Amino acid sequence: MPDYALLISSRAAAAYFANAQSVVMAEAAGVAGATDLRFDQIGDLVFLRLSADASVLPDLLRLSAVQGAFEMDGSMMRPLDHGANFALHPDFVWGEKYRGKTNETLTQLMINVGLQQMPLSDPAKLRLLDPMCGRGTTLLWAMRYGLHAVGIEQDDTVLSDVRRGLKKWTKIHRQKHKLSEGWTQKANKKGIGKFLEFSALGTAMRLIVGDSAQSYDLTQRKPFDLIVTDVPYGVQHMGGKDTRSPLETLKTCAPVWAQCLAPGGAMVVAFNSNIPKRSQLIAAFGGLELEVLDTKFEHRMSESIVRDVLVMRKAA
Numbered sequence: 001m002p003d004y005a006l007l008i009s010s011r012a013a014a015a016y017f018a019n020a021q022s023v024v025m026a027e028a029a030g031v032a033g034a035t036d037l038r039f040d041q042i043g044d045l046v047f048l049r050l051s052a053d054a055s056v057l058p059d060l061l062r063l064s065a066v067q068g069a070f071e072m073d074g075s076m077m078r079p080l081d082h083g084a085n086f087a088l089h090p091d092f093v094w095g096e097k098y099r100g101k102t103n104e105t106l107t108q109l110m111i112n113v114g115l116q117q118m119p120l121s122d123p124a125k126l127r128l129l130d131p132m133c134g135r136g137t138t139l140l141w142a143m144r145y146g147l148h149a150v151g152i153e154q155d156d157t158v159l160s161d162v163r164r165g166l167k168k169w170t171k172i173h174r175q176k177h178k179l180s181e182g183w184t185q186k187a188n189k190k191g192i193g194k195f196l197e198f199s200a201l202g203t204a205m206r207l208i209v210g211d212s213a214q215s216y217d218l219t220q221r222k223p224f225d226l227i228v229t230d231v232p233y234g235v236q237h238m239g240g241k242d243t244r245s246p247l248e249t250l251k252t253c254a255p256v257w258a259q260c261l262a263p264g265g266a267m268v269v270a271f272n273s274n275i276p277k278r279s280q281l282i283a284a285f286g287g288l289e290l291e292v293l294d295t296k297f298e299h300r301m302s303e304s305i306v307r308d309v310l311v312m313r314k315a316a
């Protein structure tokens with residue numbers, strides 16, 4: 001099996017702070033057959049060294065913090081002329097900056113961790129749901145992976161913001177696309193069910209206004225292979241009406257999200273482990289026939305936020 005040295009980007013520290021190495025390691029450990037993982041520092045450059053079959057090189061190049069790969073030849077590093085080959089220009093994910101945006105690198109990690117649960121699937125056939133999608137970082141990342149994505153967001157102002165951003169980046173990058181609007185249900189004054197759809201390069205995303213607890217009906221009860229979401233941290237986004245904690249909202253949403261997930265599907269939830277605690281979040285998803293995986297991605301972001309990611313799988 002070849003030995004690889006993966007160059008770790010400075011994005012890792014920006015996303016995972018002082019815990020960058022343990023988070024990067026946990027994500028890479030999920031790549032099928034990757035063994036002997038360790039870090040190596042040469043000058044200021046940090047490499048993740050590992051052995052893996054050449055067939056998983058595309059997965060290694062798509063790890064959230066990896067900037068490039070080298071194949072080891074004794075102590076020499078041979079740069080590999082491969083890229084991660086994503087669809088759409090990176091600006092579609094990184095270009096818009098707004099308050100409450102989920103870190104783009106963390107979002108990529110979550111999609112990777114979900115995909116690692118279904119290594120034999122063709123991404124172009126997979127459907128992803130972000131049931132608390134904000135302005136669509138997960139949805140746009142999913143399109144870069146070739147997945148079909150649907151998002152639910154309670155704040156109806158996101159539609160015009162996302163439309164404006166998409167118009168800008170499609171124009172700047174001369175990206176052929178289709179942008180349309182519609183309703184998943186009868187038009188109403190509250191805007192529930194109103195959606196914006198963006199398609200390009202054979203894939204698409206649909207962002208629907210509504211309550212996450214109605215995700216199953218809002219998405220026409222069509223199952224999803226992946227659910228990837230970043231829930232409110234109780235700091236920039238409140239957890240619910242008059243409360244910082246998102247726990248009660250999540251308890252209401254959990255059975256609906258489980259219902260949206262296809263057999264064999266994976267659910268990946270980023271949360272502030274100060275509210276709720278990991279054990280409380282696991283309890284909220286209890287009794288729904290979801291297996292909780294043991295992987296942890298805990299990293300301190302600030303005094304009040306210690307972010308972690310919970311990964312669950314539905315039996316096939």
Ligand SMILES: C[S@@+](CC[C@H](N)C(=O)[O-])C[C@H]1O[C@@H](n2cnc3c(N)ncnc32)[C@H](O)[C@@H]1O
Nearest residue numbers: 101102132133134135136137153154211212230
């Ligand atoms: C951490 S933000 C997600 C940000 C998003 N990933 C992005 O980068 O734009 C959480 C989002 O969940 C939304 N949200 C909270 N409770 C919701 C609910 N019950 N139904 C739908 N959306 C909800 C909030 O409005 C907020 O936009």
